Structure formats: structure tokens, C-alpha cells
Amino acid sequence: MHARAVSRVIGLGFLAVAGAFGAARADETSELRLVPFPKQVRMQSGTFALNRPLVLEAPAAAAERFAGQLAKDLAIGEMRAPQTRAAEGRGPWFRLSPKAGGAAPVAEFRKEAGEEEYVLEVRPDEIICSAAGQPGLYYGLQTLRQLIRANRRGDGLPVLEIRDWPSLRWRCYQDDMTRGPSSKLDTLKLEVLLGSEMKMNLFTYYMEHQYAFKKHPAIGPANGSLTPEDLAALVEYARPLGVDILGNQQSFGHFYHILKHDEYAELRENESILCPVKEESYRLLDDLYSEVCPLLPFPWFNVCCDETWGLGEGPSKALAEKIGVGGVYVQHMRRV
Known part of the structure; x- marks a missing residue:
């Protein structure tokens, strides 16, 4: 009986800690300043450092334009603009990381996904955006820019995953x-x-x-x-x-x-x-x-x-x- 009671106490304690951790994550999500707010946000532990040399891999037709937009937001925090490199592989995607290279990302989208849907992942070692179409890739970039402008933690970004798509076809x-x-x-x-x-x-x-x-x-x-x-x-x-x-x-x-x-x-x-x-x-x-x-x-x-x-x-x-x-x-x- 004593051992069983101790197990129950430990179990309840674990649930309490897990609940508090989940509530903290929910608070972090609600504090993000993003417009419009994404459909899904999953906060994780860690930070992606922005105050280091970075390379932006993006479709050749958009790489310079994307890098120019990011440079404006990084400059606000007195951080350097990224270098650019044409992204290789199938599907619209971009990656911001200290070192270019690696396999093209593979993302899963909803069955009914339109070309404006995207997945943006901020990891400790890289930021990756995959999209169902070119419009979604552009929107993923805008979300990243808002994270840099309004949601930095010092010189870094919180590790998270965002999945987003529009509710209305025409806005x-x-x-x-x-x-x-x-x-x-x-x-x-x-x-x-x-x-x-x-x-x-x-x-x-x-x-x-x-x-x-x-x-x-x-x-x-x-x-x-x-x-x-x-x-x-x-x-x-x-x-x-x-x-x-x-x-x-x-x-x-x-x-x-x-x-x-x-x-x-x-x-x-x-x-x-x-x-x-x-x-x-x-x-x-x-x-x-x-x-x-x-x-x-x-x-x-x-x-x-x-x-x-x-x-x-x-x-x-x-x-x-x-x-x-x-x-x-x-x-x-x-x-x-």
C-alpha cells in the first residue's frame, strides 16, 4: 500500500509538472507578435542565433529579393545580411543557416493544401521553410521577418514550428x-x-x-x-x-x-x-x-x-x- 501511494504521488507530480510546462508553452505562443496569427504554432526548447554569418538558400529567381528583405530586418538588430545561394531540389523552399548545403527539405501538407500553405521550422542550427507553392514560400518569409523584427530573444529566435494557410481565398x-x-x-x-x-x-x-x-x-x-x-x-x-x-x-x-x-x-x-x-x-x-x-x-x-x-x-x-x-x-x- 505504501509503495502504491508513493507511485500515485509521483505520477500526480509528473502530471502537474507536465501541465505547468504545457501552460508555459501556451503562454509563449500567445505572446508571439505575428500578423495574421498562424493557424498552428508549436514552441520548442532552444534558440537559433542570428548574430553570426548566415547563408540564405532560396529559389534563384527570388534569392536576392528574399535576402534583401531579410537584410533590412537584421539591420534593425545591427546584424549582418545573409549571403545567398540558389536552392537546389524539388519544391519551393528556403533555408537560413551558418553553412549552406544538405538535402532539400521534405514537408508534408494537408491533402487540401493550396499553393499559399507553408511550414516554417526554426531549429537551433537552421531555419527551413517549405511551401506548397511560390506564394506560400513568400508568406513563410514574411513570417520569418516578423519573428526577427518583433520576436527576437536577444540576438536569437525561439525554436518553433509554424504551419499556416489562409482562411479566405481573396484578401x-x-x-x-x-x-x-x-x-x-x-x-x-x-x-x-x-x-x-x-x-x-x-x-x-x-x-x-x-x-x-x-x-x-x-x-x-x-x-x-x-x-x-x-x-x-x-x-x-x-x-x-x-x-x-x-x-x-x-x-x-x-x-x-x-x-x-x-x-x-x-x-x-x-x-x-x-x-x-x-x-x-x-x-x-x-x-x-x-x-x-x-x-x-x-x-x-x-x-x-x-x-x-x-x-x-x-x-x-x-x-x-x-x-x-x-x-x-x-x-x-x-x-x-
Whole structure:
């Protein structure tokens, strides 16, 4: 009986220690500053030292870009930039270690994994990221950068394993170019870059009139319009960052800055709504779309059409009396 009681005490003590250890690990995980927070994090014992010569092995097409991004974050801690070497082997992966070489890592992914899924392992002797596709590799790099910027332990990183994938297929954000100063190309590029670092993959710009339309030069202000050349350059800049550009053009309401011009006065339903019962309105929209859509590979385009206050009270009044204001709205949307 005495021996059995001692065994129980020892067993309970072991469970208490294990529970406390697990709680400590949970606390460590919750204290990580990562945005967005990964799906799975497993903390382990040990540290990866950053304050030593390091080599980054990465796909040849991305190695210099990846190393340049890491160098900025390491410089914050007054640590040297890594050297680069092209990664060999199948599958997207990168490795940060004191000495390059070794077999290419092999990671297992979920059966339903998309190309944005990645596994990032911080070990005492190396950091390895494997991804299901190139976007996932880029996201794994961004997580590593956040670990370096915001989660260092002195000159090292905690040993851990992160598995992550997005909950949403499209994660979009917007620059409202119409209200306030118009963003120039450099600002738009910066917004795309910052969004990509937070694993956003779709960028759009809100547009009422500030575009340099060649067929309708009166619409866009001379000193504040997005040009076709800038839009095309933004698409190309965003591509390697895994960000698509979603085109945008108000196409019903919010048309004041176009309709205020005398040459478009006949297209007014009221001062801010494009008239939906005049064929010239649709010829105008065709012209606007024809100058923007060919520059955008992304298959969607946002025609907006919100806030049509006063619809059915102008030239469309007779039609609204027949089919209702909602019917007029739906008819316009189908036509667009």
C-alpha cells in the first residue's frame, strides 16, 4: 500500500509538472507578435542565433529579393545580411543557416493544401521553410521577418514550428484615390508591398474620375490622375509579390465629377447619377472600361454602382413607374 501511494504521488507530480510546462508553452505562443496569427504554432526548447554569418538558400529567381528583405530586418538588430545561394531540389523552399548545403527539405501538407500553405521550422542550427507553392514560400518569409523584427530573444529566435494557410481565398484592401490627395505610383507600390507582407493578395483602388482617359480627357484632373502607364506598372510590380490588382470604376452613382462637365450634362439622372435610359450613358461606360480592363489580367472588375439616391426621379421616372426603382437599378446592372 505504501509503495502504491508513493507511485500515485509521483505520477500526480509528473502530471502537474507536465501541465505547468504545457501552460508555459501556451503562454509563449500567445505572446508571439505575428500578423495574421498562424493557424498552428508549436514552441520548442532552444534558440537559433542570428548574430553570426548566415547563408540564405532560396529559389534563384527570388534569392536576392528574399535576402534583401531579410537584410533590412537584421539591420534593425545591427546584424549582418545573409549571403545567398540558389536552392537546389524539388519544391519551393528556403533555408537560413551558418553553412549552406544538405538535402532539400521534405514537408508534408494537408491533402487540401493550396499553393499559399507553408511550414516554417526554426531549429537551433537552421531555419527551413517549405511551401506548397511560390506564394506560400513568400508568406513563410514574411513570417520569418516578423519573428526577427518583433520576436527576437536577444540576438536569437525561439525554436518553433509554424504551419499556416489562409482562411479566405481573396484578401483584398483598397486605396480610396478619389477622396483626398491622389496616390502616385510610388505610394501605390508601397501599399501593395505592405499588404503583401501581411499576406493580403488582392489590391484595389476606388475610382470615380481620377484616371487619365484618352478618349475622354476632360474627366481626369491633369495633376492627379492615374495614368494607363502607371496602372500597367503597378500590375507588374504586384505580380511577384503574389498580389492581383482589381480594377474599379463607379458606373452609376458617385458620378458627380464626370457629370459636372458640360459635355456630359445630357447624361444626368441627377447631378450625381448616370442616366440609365440613355444609350449614350452605356457608350461612355464602354469607353471607360475599354481603357482600363485590357491592362488588368485579374478576371474580376468592380463597377461599384452604390448610393443611387434620386434614381427614378429624373429621365428614368417613366420607366420607374412601370417597373419600379428597383427594376430600373437591376436593368442597369444587367446592362453593365
